[in-house]
Structure formats: C-alpha cells, structure tokens
Amino acid sequence: MIKKGAAAFLTGIITTTLVVAGLTGCGKSNMGAEHVRLMVWSPAEDQAKERGEWLQTMCNNFAEEHPEWNITFVYGVADEATATDQVSRDPEASADVFMYANDRITTLVEAKAVAKFGGKYKEIIESTNSPELLNSVKINDGIYGIPFTTNTWYMFYDKRVFSEDDVKSLDKMLEKGKVSFPLVNSWYLPSFYFGNGCTLFGDGTDESKGVDFEGQKAVDVTNYIIDLVANPNFKVDADGSGMAGLRNSSINAVFTGSWLANDIKEILGDNMGVTSLPTYKINGQEKQMYAYAGSKAVGVNSHSKYMEQAVELAVYLSGMDAQREHYRMRNVIPCNTKLLEEKDIASDALVKAQNDTFNNTSILQPFVPAMVNVWVPIENMGKGIRNKSVTHENAKEQTEAMNAAMNSNGIN
Numbered sequence: 280m281i282k283k284g285a286a287a288f289l290t291g292i293i294t295t296t297l298v299v300a301g302l303t304g305c306g307k308s309n310m311g312a313e314h315v316r317l318m319v320w321s322p323a324e325d326q327a328k329e330r331g332e333w334l335q336t337m338c339n340n341f342a343e344e345h346p347e348w349n350i351t352f353v354y355g356v357a358d359e360a361t362a363t364d365q366v367s368r369d370p371e372a373s374a375d376v377f378m379y380a381n382d383r384i385t386t387l388v389e390a391k392a393v394a395k396f397g398g399k400y401k402e403i404i405e406s407t408n409s410p411e412l413l414n415s416v417k418i419n420d421g422i423y424g425i426p427f428t429t430n431t432w433y434m435f436y437d438k439r440v441f442s443e444d445d446v447k448s449l450d451k452m453l454e455k456g457k458v459s460f461p462l463v464n465s466w467y468l469p470s471f472y473f474g475n476g477c478t479l480f481g482d483g484t485d486e487s488k489g490v491d492f493e494g495q496k497a498v499d500v501t502n503y504i505i506d507l508v509a510n511p512n513f514k515v516d517a518d519g520s521g522m523a524g525l526r527n528s529s530i531n532a533v534f535t536g537s538w539l540a541n542d543i544k545e546i547l548g549d550n551m552g553v554t555s556l557p558t559y560k561i562n563g564q565e566k567q568m569y570a571y572a573g574s575k576a577v578g579v580n581s582h583s584k585y586m587e588q589a590v591e592l593a594v595y596l597s598g599m600d601a602q603r604e605h606y607r608m609r610n611v612i613p614c615n616t617k618l619l620e621e622k623d624i625a626s627d628a629l630v631k632a633q634n635d636t637f638n639n640t641s642i643l644q645p646f647v648p649a650m651v652n653v654w655v656p657i658e659n660m661g662k663g664i665r666n667k668s669v670t671h672e673n674a675k676e677q678t679e680a681m682n683a684a685m686n687s688n689g690i691n
Contacts, residue, residue: 312349315588320357320374324609331608334596341595348588359383359575366580367392375583376593380430381415381573382646388418394579395421400590407599407615414643415574424576425597428537428611429637431572432467435543436532437525438552446532449557449568456531459514459521462504462665465657466571467534472500473569473642475561479653483645490653490685497682501674503561504664515665522546537612540629553628555635572641574614606630656684 317338325334334354342350355374357365363383366373367390379387387393396404404425405413416424436446440456452458461467469477476496481488507513514520514530522539524530525546533543534556544551556568577597583589595601599618605611606624612633613624624630644650660681663669669677 312347315348315350315585316353317350317376317585317588317592318353318355318374319592320355320362320377322358322378323356325605326354326356331604333605333608337596337601337604338592340600341592344595345588345591350588363387366390366578370580370582373580373582375580375585375589376596377578377580378427378575379424379578380575381424381426382644382650384416384418384423384576385646385648387578388421388423392581393423394581394583394586394590395423396425396579396590400594403594407617409614409616409638411638411643412574412614415572416576424574424578425593426574426576426614427597427602427605428575429572429614429633430536430575431570431633431636431641432534432536433553433555433570433632433636433640434532434534434557435540435547436552436554437528437547438550440531441552443552443554446552446554447557448565449559452532452557453510453512457512457514457524457529458532459516459524459530460534461516461521462508463515463517463658463661465654465661468504468657468661470556470568470570471504471559471566472497474559474566475500479642480645480647480649483643484647486647486649489649490682492685493679493682498675498678499561501660501664501669501678502671503559505669505671505674508664508667537610537629537633540610553632555632556640567640570636570641571644572637573644652687653685656681659684 319334319338321334324330326332335352338352342348342352357374357377359378359380360383362374362377363379363386366377366379367386370390370392373392384393401422404422408426412426412429413422416422416426434446436452437456441452445451445455449458472492477500478488478491480486480490508515514524516533521530521533521535522542525533525543535543540553556570558565558567560566577593579586579589579593599615602611602613602615602618603624606613610629612630613619614634619625619630619634660669660677663677
C-alpha cells in the first residue's frame with residue numbers, strides 16, 4: 280500500500296527537484312535527428328549517485344540506441360504515490376514517463392492521464408509478464424502500465440533459530456522462537472482472514488459483491504489472532520520494533536518486503552533466511568496466509584507531446600536489461616519472465632520468495648474505488664486486539680462491526 284501525501288507538498292517536491300536536476304542531454308550531437316524532450320520521473324533512489332544513477336544510465340543507453348532522436352531528458356524525483364497524484368491532477372504539466380504503484384491505476388485512468396498500450400507494445404508486455412502480473416495493470420482488458428517489479432511482502436527469519444521445515448508453519452515457529460508481525464498495519468492483518476475464506480469484492484474486481492469478512496469464518500480468525508497476541512513468543516511489530524529486535528536477537532522472524540532486505544542482510548548475514556508465507560492452524564485445520572500483492576509499473580502520460588518516444592522509453596525502462604540493472608544496483612526484484620530464468624537471478628532466495636509469494640500465497644490487491652473503505656476498520660481491529668479491547672467475549676460483535684464498516688464508508 281502506498282500512502283498519499285498532501286497535494287501542495289507533493290507539487291513542491293517535484294518542482295524543487297526539477298530545478299536541481301535540470302536538463303540533461305543524451306550525450307551525443309545527432310545532426311539532422313529529430314529533437315525530442317522527455318520528462319522522466321522516478322524515486323530518488325533510482326537517481327542517486329551512490330546507487331549508480333540507474334535512471335540516468337538507462338536513459339542514456341536508450342538515447343544511444345536511438346540515434347534518429349536527439350533526446351533531452353528532464354529528470355524529476357517523484358515516488359510512485361507522488362507521481363500518480365501529480366499526473367492525475369495536472370497531466371499536461373507532468374512527466375512524459377513515470378512510475379506508479381498499480382493500486383493507483385484507477386485514479387490515473389479516470390483522470391485520462393495514462394496511455395493504454397496497444398499493438399506491438401501490448402504484445403511485448405503480454406509476452407514478458409505472467410497473466411497474474413498483467414492483471415495488476417489492466418482495467419477492462421486495457422493495459423495501462425508495464426510492470427517492472429512485483430510488490431508484496433513475505434517472511435525473513437534467522438536460520439540459527441528456525442529450520443526450512445519450521446518456517447512452513449507459524450504455529451511451529453512460535454514453539455521455537457520469537458516472531459514479530461505488523462498486526463496494526465492494515466496491509467498485513469487481512470492475510471489471516473483471507474486464509475480462512477474471507478473475500479474482498481468477489482475476485483477483487485466486482486465492487487457490487489462488497490466485503491465478505493462476516494460469519495463464523497471471520498469470527499474464528501479474530502479469535503485466533505486474540506490467542507496469537509497472548510502468546511509470549513508473538514510480538515506486535517510497530518514503529519520499527521521488529522527490526523530492532525532482529526538487531527539484539529530478541530526477535531527471530533519478521534514479515535516485510537524487499538525494501539528491508541539489505542538491512543536484514545546486514546543484521547543476519549549468512550543466517551538470513553527468506554521464504555513465502557507460512558500456514559497457521561484454526562480449529563485444527565491448516566490454513567494458508569495470503570498477502571496483498573500488486574506491482575510497480577512504468578506509465579506513459581496520455582498528454583505527452585512525444586508519444587512514440589515516450590512509449591519506447593517506457594518499454595525500455597521496464598525491459599530485461601533495465602530490470603537486470605535495477606536488480607543489480609538497487610535490489611529491485613525483477614518480474615520479466617525471461618529474466619527470471621537467468622541462473623544468477625533464479626537462484627537468489629529473495630527473488631524466489633517474492634515471486635513465490637506473488638504467484639502462490641497472495642491475492643491481487645483490489646483497486647476498485649470502494650477499497651478505500653477497507654483500510655481503517657482493519658487497522659482498528661488490529662489495534663483493538665493489541666490493546667485487548669477486542670476479546671473472545673466480544674469477538675463476534677467486533678468482527679461484525681468491522682465488516683459493516685468496510686461495507687459502508689469505513690467509519691464505525
């Protein structure tokens with residue numbers, strides 16, 4: 280889930296960045312070539328010198344491959360949420376090419392701010408991404424972005440405490456070590472409810488079907504989580520407590536994603552284990568945790584004055600070579616199906632865990648408008664269980680209230 284910021288603040292970030300970044304040419308003088316000016320936005324890490332300036336490097340490589348265009352690049356720093364907000368609000372003053380998180384795709388499409396890929400470009404995208412991943416950038420079968428990484432979470436653990444067999448079961452792990460979980464984060468807590476049959480908007484795309492976190496199946500999950508919090512080996516991960524616990528060995532497993540992989544590697548070294556999500560037991564039956572999943576994609580502004588070049592650049596920035604360099608420079612997990620077959624990438628446990636989770640133990644995070652009503656009631660449930668205001672005695676009542684709130688305007 281990508282948090283939204285204040286519009287004025289975001290605009291200020293982008294404007295300031297463009298002044299600092301300035302104008303950067305392609306590095307060669309192409310006499311007689313068509314002059315093209317492309318504004319490109321990406322997160323700061325993609326442009327940082329200490330991280331190898333991935334974006335600048337890729338754009339320069341792209342320009343060298345296209346001598347028919349004399350390209351001037353204008354770089355701006357905008358993360359996936361910032362870019363979406365700015366492009367959807369004022370596309371004509373925004374980047375030609377930008378990166379966004381797929382859960383914001385509806386905003387972009389409704390604003391008519393993002394281009395739909397067709398023809399040979401659609402064929403390229405379909406041939407290099409899994410069907411599940413393609414669904415993350417589709418609305419009514421139209422493709423509105425090119426994925427460059429999957430976006431989900433899974434489990435990191437200390438191999439000195441847990442074996443590969445132990446980490447298949449959360450309950451078994453809790454018998455051997457300390458496990459930290461972001462219980463009050465509404466991007467994580469639903470994983471237990473999904474595992475016991477609860478659903479969002481049918482398959483995630485049918486808003487009319489609403490949220491189904493009701494009945495005994497949901498109450499059983501609430502009761503399970505109440506017992507989980509009462510277990511002395513279970514710790515609520517909040518405000519960085521899980522990572523702090525890894526550092527002092529008071530925590531042996533955390534649930535997060537690739538964005539913290541380097542930090543965890545520094546703490547655990549060769550003892551870092553990483554795997555897809557474990558099972559848990561309700562009423563004597565094994566259930567599978569399911570994470571939210573999505574993608575981060577490269578989008579093209581539908582108002583671009585240089586549509587051909589912008590589309591070609593978007594395809595390049597999300598292609599095999601660019602994903603390989605993104606992975607090498609920044610540990611951004613690739614999703615290109617052909618690239619995932621390369622030996623050094625296929626053998627990486629982090630790549631395997633992320634893609635195993637995406638393909639096998641996750642649900643695509645819905646991006647229907649009513650999804651906005653889901654986050655707060657789930658968060659309140661997590662807080663209530665942590666604070667012990669949700670108990671076995673009132674679990675049914677509290678679960679019904681959560682479900683009702685998610686099916687209304689999200690306010691109890």
